[in-house]
Amino acid sequence: xxxxxxxxxxxxxxxxxxxxxxxxxxxxxxxxxxxxxxxxxxxxxxxxxxxxxxxxxxxxxxxxxxxxxxxxxxxxxxxxxxxxxxxxxxxxxxxxxxxxxxxxxxxxxxxxxxxxxxxxxx
Amino acid sequence: xxxxxxxxxxxxxxxxxxxxxxxxxxxxxxxxxxxxxxxxxxxxxxxxxxxxxxxxxxxxxxxxxxxxxxxxxxxxxxxxxxxxxxxxxxxxxxxxxxxxxxxxxxxxxxxxxxxxxxxxxxxxxxxxxxxxxxxxxxxxxxxxxxxxxxxxxxxxxxxxxxxxxxxxxxxxx
Numbered sequence: 001x002x003x004x005x006x007x008x009x010x011x012x013x014x015x016x017x018x019x020x021x022x023x024x025x026x027x028x029x030x031x032x033x034x035x036x037x038x039x040x041x042x043x044x045x046x047x048x049x050x051x052x053x054x055x056x057x058x059x060x061x062x063x064x065x066x067x068x069x070x071x072x073x074x075x076x077x078x079x080x081x082x083x084x085x086x087x088x089x090x091x092x093x094x095x096x097x098x099x100x101x102x103x104x105x106x107x108x109x110x111x112x113x114x115x116x117x118x119x120x121x122x
Numbered sequence: 123x124x125x126x127x128x129x130x131x132x133x134x135x136x137x138x139x140x141x142x143x144x145x146x147x148x149x150x151x152x153x154x155x156x157x158x159x160x161x162x163x164x165x166x167x168x169x170x171x172x173x174x175x176x177x178x179x180x181x182x183x184x185x186x187x188x189x190x191x192x193x194x195x196x197x198x199x200x201x202x203x204x205x206x207x208x209x210x211x212x213x214x215x216x217x218x219x220x221x222x223x224x225x226x227x228x229x230x231x232x233x234x235x236x237x238x239x240x241x242x243x244x245x246x247x248x249x250x251x252x253x254x255x256x257x258x259x260x261x262x263x264x265x266x267x268x269x270x271x272x273x274x275x276x277x278x279x280x281x282x283x284x285x286x287x288x289x290x291x292x293x294x295x
Contacts, residue, residue: 039260040260040261051261052224052225052251052261053251053255053260053261055250055251056225056250056251056252056254056255057255059250059251059252060252060255060256063252080161080258081255081256081257081258082258
C-alpha cells in the first residue's frame, strides 16, 4: 500500500513539474512573439498576426524553445535573417544611441527646469 | 524678450517635427532590409516534391554552378505571372533552378506544374513555411541567387520581371 501511495505521489509530482515547465515555455514563447514585428502586416507583432509569415515564425520560435535555445539566441537568429527591424526593442548600439539617450536627456532637462522654477519660487 | 525666445524655440521645434514627418510621408512603408546577403545557405533536411524522400541541403547544392532558389505556391497569383520567366531561365545550362513549394496543397501544386510546365531541376517541400524563414524569406514569390561558394548573393522579393531576369543573367556571367 505504501509503495502505491509513494508511486502515486511521485507520478503526480512529475506531471505537475511537466505542466509547470510547459507553462514556462508558453510564457517565454509569447514574450518573444510579442517582441517580433510581423514584416508582412507591419504595425502588428507576430503574436497578434495570423499571416503565413507570422505562423511560420511562431513555429520556428516554438521549435527553438523546445530545443533549449535561449531567448537571446532566438533574437540573434531572427536578426541575422531579417535585420534589426524585426525586433520591437532595438539593441543599444551606435545607430540607436540617440533613441536610447534622448528620453533620458529630456527627462533630465525637464527635471532641471522644474528644480530651477522651484528655486526661483523660494 | 524671454517670451519671444521661448515662442521662437517652440515654433522652430514644431516646424522641425513637421518637416521630418512630412518628409517621412513620402518614404515607402514597406521595409525590406538587404540582409542575408553574402551569407551561407542554411543547412536543412526536407522532402522532395516528386519522390517525397528526405533530401538534405548537402545533397541538393553539390555542383559547381549557380543556383536559383525560387519560393512558389499554387495559390500565389504573382507566381503564375513570373512562371514564364522561370521557364526561360531554366534553359540556361549554367543555372540550376530549385523550387521551394511554400505552404501548399501538394495536389494543387502538381496541377500548377502540369499546367504551366516545370522549370525546376528539383522541387522541395516547405510544408509549414519554416524552411523559407531559414532562408530569410517573407513569403511568396521570392527568389534567391546562390553562387558557386553556396552563398546567397542576391534576393528578389516579389515576382521576377524581364528586367530582373536580365539582371540575374548578368550576375551569373
